[in-house]
Amino acid sequence: MLTLINSMYQFSEKFSTFCNSEKLRQELGLNILGIINTISRKDFIFQEFNNCVKENNIRKIEDIKLETLDLLILYAHYILEDNVISNEKLEDFSFLKLLFKIKEGDFRKYKNIEIKEILKKQFIRAYSDQRIDNEEEMQSVNLQSLFDLSYDEFENLKKEEVINALLNGANPKDLDIAKIPKGFNF
Structure with missing residues (x-):
């Protein structure tokens, strides 16, 4: 450190x-x-x-x-x-x-609404074309790092936009996801 x-x-x-x-x-x-x-x-x-x-x-x-x-x-x-x-x-x-x-967790504890707003805006932009390229993957890693979010927290926050992309015909392989969000069925 x-x-x-x-x-x-x-x-x-x-x-x-x-x-x-x-x-x-x-x-x-x-x-x-x-x-x-x-x-x-x-x-x-x-x-x-x-x-x-x-x-x-x-x-x-x-x-x-x-x-x-x-x-x-x-x-x-x-x-x-x-x-x-x-x-x-x-x-x-x-x-x-x-x-x-x-410290890790301070953003979630004190500014949860604000970080959700920022992330939602970025997720909408990234998933709007139903495809995540290498640059957008790196952007996701950096966004997660900015706010000290765990992998699971970050995945949960982007879940809604992933589902929207899937509903609009996106191929799951193109979305930089490890698994299909719970509750989503093709």
Whole structure:
């Protein structure tokens, strides 16, 4: 696991552009905006982040978990505008989860509705042509990784769109599924 003490990280241009967006500034509180200003500089330095957290009277980063999850949800929407999760975007998102101490299960526990909304939109797009290509398979893996979902959780969330694709004549072999969803009969 990456240690953050004395570490530097350089966020992508995509993240910097996102941090300067008006939508972000409208959606988030002042505490988190101060932190975003600190981390979105060219080279992120952990000690500067730590100092900013203290200056904003935040005892520990977990105390603003909901705000940091909101930030990550907004960033997920932003990076998915072009329907591609590049390695660069995935690295930024993973670093933010590490930085904000987001644990596996936090998205499902605190932002379940929001992640379902994001995933549904992506599944509709992916399954609309009743075929999942290699690029869409990789996108699915990256989506699962963004929100720290187990294989079973992810399969369950995409079940409705898989069934819709099957009802519209899709060949199960073309859908990147391990098995036909329970309750579905040809």
